[in-house]
Amino acid sequence: MIHVPERYSRQAIFQGIGSAGQEKIGHSRVAIIGLGALGTVIANNLVRAGVGYIRLIDRDFVELSNLQRQTIFDEADVSEQLPKAVAAAQHLGRVNSEITLEAIVSDVNAANIETLLTDVDLVMDGTDNFETRFLLNDICLKKNISWVHGAVLGSYGLTANIIPGQTPCYRCFMPEIPDTGASGTCSSAGVLNMITGIISSYASAEAVKILVGSSDVRKAALFIDVWNNSFHSKELSRQSDCPACVKHEYHYLTKEKGTYTTLLCGQKAVQIVPGQVRKMDFSDILKRLAHVGEIKSNRFLLRLKIHEIEITLFADGRAIIKNVENENKAKALYTEYFGL
Amino acid sequence: MIYLDNAATSWPKPESVYQMVDKVMRQIGANPGRSGHTMAIEAGRLVQETRELAAALFAIPHPSQVVFTLNVTDSLNLALKGLLQPGDHVITSSMEHNAMARPLEALCKNGVTVTKVATSPVNGISLREIQNAIQANTKLIAITHASNVTGTLNPIGEIGQIAKAFGVAFLVDCAQTAGVFPINVQEMGIDLLAFPGHKSLLGCQGVGGLYVHKGITLKTLREGGTGSHSESLEQPDELPERYESGTLNTSGIAGLGAGIRYIMETGMEKIKQREEELTNLLVAGLAKIPGVVLYGPPLGQQRAAVVSFNLEQISANELCMILDQSFQIAVRPGLHCAPDAHRVLGTLQGGTIRISPGYFTTEEEIETCLQAITAIGKELVEEMR
Numbered sequence: 001m002i003h004v005p006e007r008y009s010r011q012a013i014f015q016g017i018g019s020a021g022q023e024k025i026g027h028s029r030v031a032i033i034g035l036g037a038l039g040t041v042i043a044n045n046l047v048r049a050g051v052g053y054i055r056l057i058d059r060d061f062v063e064l065s066n067l068q069r070q071t072i073f074d075e076a077d078v079s080e081q082l083p084k085a086v087a088a089a090q091h092l093g094r095v096n097s098e099i100t101l102e103a104i105v106s107d108v109n110a111a112n113i114e115t116l117l118t119d120v121d122l123v124m125d126g127t128d129n130f131e132t133r134f135l136l137n138d139i140c141l142k143k144n145i146s147w148v149h150g151a152v153l154g155s156y157g158l159t160a161n162i163i164p165g166q167t168p169c170y171r172c173f174m175p176e177i178p179d180t181g182a183s184g185t186c187s188s189a190g191v192l193n194m195i196t197g198i199i200s201s202y203a204s205a206e207a208v209k210i211l212v213g214s215s216d217v218r219k220a221a222l223f224i225d226v227w228n229n230s231f232h233s234k235e236l237s238r239q240s241d242c243p244a245c246v247k248h249e250y251h252y253l254t255k256e257k258g259t260y261t262t263l264l265c266g267q268k269a270v271q272i273v274p275g276q277v278r279k280m281d282f283s284d285i286l287k288r289l290a291h292v293g294e295i296k297s298n299r300f301l302l303r304l305k306i307h308e309i310e311i312t313l314f315a316d317g318r319a320i321i322k323n324v325e326n327e328n329k330a331k332a333l334y335t336e337y338f339g340l
Numbered sequence: 341m342i343y344l345d346n347a348a349t350s351w352p353k354p355e356s357v358y359q360m361v362d363k364v365m366r367q368i369g370a371n372p373g374r375s376g377h378t379m380a381i382e383a384g385r386l387v388q389e390t391r392e393l394a395a396a397l398f399a400i401p402h403p404s405q406v407v408f409t410l411n412v413t414d415s416l417n418l419a420l421k422g423l424l425q426p427g428d429h430v431i432t433s434s435m436e437h438n439a440m441a442r443p444l445e446a447l448c449k450n451g452v453t454v455t456k457v458a459t460s461p462v463n464g465i466s467l468r469e470i471q472n473a474i475q476a477n478t479k480l481i482a483i484t485h486a487s488n489v490t491g492t493l494n495p496i497g498e499i500g501q502i503a504k505a506f507g508v509a510f511l512v513d514c515a516q517t518a519g520v521f522p523i524n525v526q527e528m529g530i531d532l533l534a535f536p537g538h539k540s541l542l543g544c545q546g547v548g549g550l551y552v553h554k555g556i557t558l559k560t561l562r563e564g565g566t567g568s569h570s571e572s573l574e575q576p577d578e579l580p581e582r583y584e585s586g587t588l589n590t591s592g593i594a595g596l597g598a599g600i601r602y603i604m605e606t607g608m609e610k611i612k613q614r615e616e617e618l619t620n621l622l623v624a625g626l627a628k629i630p631g632v633v634l635y636g637p638p639l640g641q642q643r644a645a646v647v648s649f650n651l652e653q654i655s656a657n658e659l660c661m662i663l664d665q666s667f668q669i670a671v672r673p674g675l676h677c678a679p680d681a682h683r684v685l686g687t688l689q690g691g692t693i694r695i696s697p698g699y700f701t702t703e704e705e706i707e708t709c710l711q712a713i714t715a716i717g718k719e720l721v722e723e724m725r
Contacts, residue, residue: 264657265675266682267690271657298719300662312658316665320657 008050021212028211031055031120033108035084037069037191038150039126041200044072047092049208053100057116058084059107059328069193107328108132110255113139122210123147129340130177131259137170138250146210150203154189155227157199161206161217168238169245179279185339188288195226259340261327269322270330278317289337342669342705346698347488347516347646349538349545357542360598364591372590373567383590390597397600398533399524400551407550407583408593412515413439415534415550418583419511420444422558426451428479431470433459435487435681440513461636461685464494470502480509486516489681490636491646500529515539516644519603520612525551543596547589611699615645618697618706622647625710631717635685635692648692653720656693667712671695
């Protein structure tokens with residue numbers, strides 16, 4: 001008979017988990033990439049559920065506009081300008097001091113993802129962009145790690161389990177990065193905290209099922225819209241010519257695709273070159289980002305000024321971002337306004 | 341694509357250069373000078389041929405005085421760090437590339453003093469100012485032949501005479517002129533000449549050279565295998581082995597040889613004339629575009645084929661990106677690794693756009709580029725919606 005600590009008694013008594021399952025959870029190692037609306041809820045759930053080791057990874061800092069949905073942060077984090085990973089580890093460390101939390105303040109890219117995901121049993125997708133998900137898909141296939149995908153925009157969200165060898169992979173249903181321009185980001189389309197909470201809770205439940213080895217792990221992808229009242233699931237199918245899970249060509253990991261950033265000499269400016277040529281619809285972006293700052297465009301470029309930050313976007317998706325501290329911040333801004 | 345970034349690296353190369361590199365990789369891939377077998381000897385011969393060609397091009401008395409390096413930066417590092425000691429004084433210009441300025445800055449932390457003589461972006465360095473800067477401990481005058489930002493030429497022949505008169509060594513960086521402008525190390529009094537393989541000499545990246553005058557012995561920056569005197573643990577004194585440790589880039593060096601041969605067969609005067617025509621066409625055209633601010637020598641004055649300017653309506657980086665993606669024209673924006681030059685020009689913030697035609701550039705390509713800049717300027721002046 002395995003002894004279950006009082007802390008987890010209500011969970012371990014649940015028959016799907018049991019004391020053996022709780023023991024497995026305690027010995028599990030999970031990485032959460034991105035500590036935004038999804039990542040914070042997932043982290044909160046998994047910390048309380050007793051996952052023994054959690055690596056919290058995010059490149060960004062807590063901002064006021066995050067508090068509406070990123071439930072573990074508060075106003076003090078904003079005024080102290082804490083990195084999200086650090087703030088999350090501080091808050092959640094007070095919730096559960098018996099587990100190990102590792103905060104990593106870093107961009108996730110082809111050069112470091114293998115190191116960042118060393119020694120973990122499961123990866124949780126809290127990212128806000130396609131590119132990192134493609135990269136995550138590549139590395140998890142290569143290293144045979146399961147991951148739980150989640151994505152939310154407006155009132156709509158989806159989640160799917162991606163288990164190498166068992167389920168289709170992310171590229172099976174999302175072969176290339178779609179040309180969404182500014183339409184597909186939370187800055188332009190908004191996001192409700194109710195859907196982020198629901199999707200992350202579903203993702204967390206799947207995480208626990210995967211960790212305890214349950215036979216009830218969901219095979220279908222789940223699609224929910226809390227505003228338009230839709231709720232359905234759909235079995236995804238493997239693409240017979242999928243470059244990632246069938247051909248084992250990891251284009252994002254090998255950097256054949258993937259965003260390139262470089263600091264421009266002599267000025268506080270960063271140049272961003274997306275991994276593939278995009279077609280930016282300036283008139284659409286003008287409309288969608290009109291509320292964000294001063295914005296104008298012509299045939300060649302679009303200029304967006306937000307306080308001291310000046311973003312020049314070119315028609316093929318390249319951009320120059322002026323008055324930013326570093327390449328990470330520039331990439332985060334690009335992702336926020338134009339998606340990646 | 342229209343390639344107008346030849347000051348960074350020339351492209352395309354003559355067909356004979358491609359063929360030579362391919363041939364060496366496929367057929368003569370042995371290590372030069374490391375064995376007596378047929379292929380090694382053949383590889384060694386190719387390296388020696390290029391050495392002879394470079395010597396001939398710069399009127400270097402003996403081919404062994406040509407040392408192969410990685411690039412001009414590597415050559416300048418060897419020359420400066422190999423020659424200068426704490427207490428030495430160096431005279432240089434105020435428009436140097438970082439390949440010169442950074443090693444000098446590093447040496448300053450080690451007891452070397454440097455005078456940067458004020459240099460005009462139009463007329464280059466003044467001979468009188470150089471003379472005025474000479475001190476009792478002046479060991480070296482180190483200067484670029486032509487600015488990589490504005491193409492401004494420095495009078496290296498006259499500077500060489502001053503150096504000789506005062507018994508000071510003379511180092512020239514000919515990154516922007518080798519292969520186009522005549523350089524005669526003996527007549528010009530040059531003691532150390534740093535040249536690149538991949539610019540106007542039409543060879544590959546990763547190959548450069550340094551001419552070392554007979555009376556000068558540099559400290560080595562690298563020691564190792566030279567394929568000679570292997571019984572000794574001491575680095576050999578002979579040139580070029582003293583400065584060429586490790587296996588050389590044989591295919592690259594052979595490619596450089598093919599480039600120099602092409603230049604000699606074509607005639608350097610013809611190449612120079614051609615680049616002058618293209619540069620004049622470019623400068624005259626740019627001067628007519630509203631909002632263009634040109635830097636460096638005026639139209640008609642002799643210069644290297646390097647033209648820097650700004651368009652008032654837009655930053656250099658942004659203009660470069662529009663030229664690339666909307667017009668498929670490759671130019672270079674920014675500081676061009678020469679902050680000192682931009683300090684002189686007043687363009688340290690954001691730099692300039694640099695257009696550098698090459699021997700293979702056509703008039704149509706220059707015209708297309710001018711039209712593109714005109715169109716961009718016009719559209720940017722008009723109110724953005």
